[in-house]
Amino acid sequence: MLKDADSAYRTISVQPQPTGFGAEITGLDLSQPMPPQTLADVKAAWARHGVVAFPDQPLSLDALEAFTLQMGAFGDDPYVKPMAGRPNVLELRREPDETASNFGAGWHSDWSFQDAPPAATILRSQVTPPVGGDTLFCDGARAYEALSPTMQAMLAPLQAVHSAVRPYGPQGSYARETAARTLQIISSKAAEASRTHPLVRTHPVTGRKALFISPVYTIGVEGLAEPEANAILGFLFKHMVQDAFVYRHRWRAGMVLMWDNRCTAHLAEGGYDGHLRLMHRTTVAGDAPV
Ligand code: SIN
Numbered sequence: 190m191l192k193d194a195d196s197a198y199r200t201i202s203v204q205p206q207p208t209g210f211g212a213e214i215t216g217l218d219l220s221q222p223m224p225p226q227t228l229a230d231v232k233a234a235w236a237r238h239g240v241v242a243f244p245d246q247p248l249s250l251d252a253l254e255a256f257t258l259q260m261g262a263f264g265d266d267p268y269v270k271p272m273a274g275r276p277n278v279l280e281l282r283r284e285p286d287e288t289a290s291n292f293g294a295g296w297h298s299d300w301s302f303q304d305a306p307p308a309a310t311i312l313r314s315q316v317t318p319p320v321g322g323d324t325l326f327c328d329g330a331r332a333y334e335a336l337s338p339t340m341q342a343m344l345a346p347l348q349a350v351h352s353a354v355r356p357y358g359p360q361g362s363y364a365r366e367t368a369a370r371t372l373q374i375i376s377s378k379a380a381e382a383s384r385t386h387p388l389v390r391t392h393p394v395t396g397r398k399a400l401f402i403s404p405v406y407t408i409g410v411e412g413l414a415e416p417e418a419n420a421i422l423g424f425l426f427k428h429m430v431q432d433a434f435v436y437r438h439r440w441r442a443g444m445v446l447m448w449d450n451r452c453t454a455h456l457a458e459g460g461y462d463g464h465l466r467l468m469h470r471t472t473v474a475g476d477a478p479v
Contacts, residue, residue, distance in 0.1 A: 264472030308475030321460025
């Protein structure tokens with residue numbers, strides 16, 4: 190399943206970013222069902238590079254859903270109202286005159302507070318602004334591997350506490366915003382729930398260990414007092430988003446991007462006030478982190 194060279198793909202062309210984190214995939218038509226070998230190659234490239242971009246794939250919403258289902262079952266997207274008639278598609282639309290913060294503006298791994306967070310998120314660009322609107326990704330595996338063996342050993346037994354309370358709780362950041370937002374957020378008391386996941390998780394395909402935490406959803410470390418957890422998490426949050434571990438994705442209209450939530454975190458940068466940005470997003474179900 191895992192390729193050890195980008196020339197090993199039989200059906201697609203893979204152009205990795207210089208660091209190897211992130212890659213562009215060409216030589217296929219995502220609007221058509223993928224033959225088994227193409228699907229296997231796409232899955233292998235996604236596992237290897239964490240974030241894969243497919244340029245010039247202006248998929249219809251039906252085709253976006255069909256592509257998603259080839260990757261796996263739909264994930265469950267809470268706290269955001271889906272498109273009418275499409276319960277598994279979020280329309281990320283921000284109008285030129287919106288002043289509310291853009292969706293996904295803090296570092297996070299999608300829905301990491303779920304028992305089994307989504308393996309993949311797929312985002313298709315319809316309208317991209319002429320300035321700003323990039324999505325930044327950090328490589329949790331490389332960030333983990335750069336830690337000292339002593340730090341790695343200290344983190345190994347730790348369970349991180351994840352919750353949706355900061356963004357989606359009744360007093361969360363979205364509930365406190367008063368400016369109008371096109372994307373409808375459903376703040377809820379249910380967001381106050383929390384659960385633990387290994388702070389370092391092992392990727393089921395590559396076997397690589399990765400930091401599985403984010404400032405948006407990770408609110409503590411099991412068994413540690415708040416100041417202790419804050420010290421460790423604060424260090425790790427800064428460590429993982431250093432330039433050396435970050436890939437900046439610059440959008441063009443009609444692009445499809447698929448990222449691996451099991452070993453990456455991301456942030457939507459904003460910076461396009463005065464311009465429309467319109468994207469459509471699906472998720473692929475994942476497993477409980479181990
Ligand atoms: C997100 O899913 O966090 C949003 C990403 C983006 O809009 O670039």
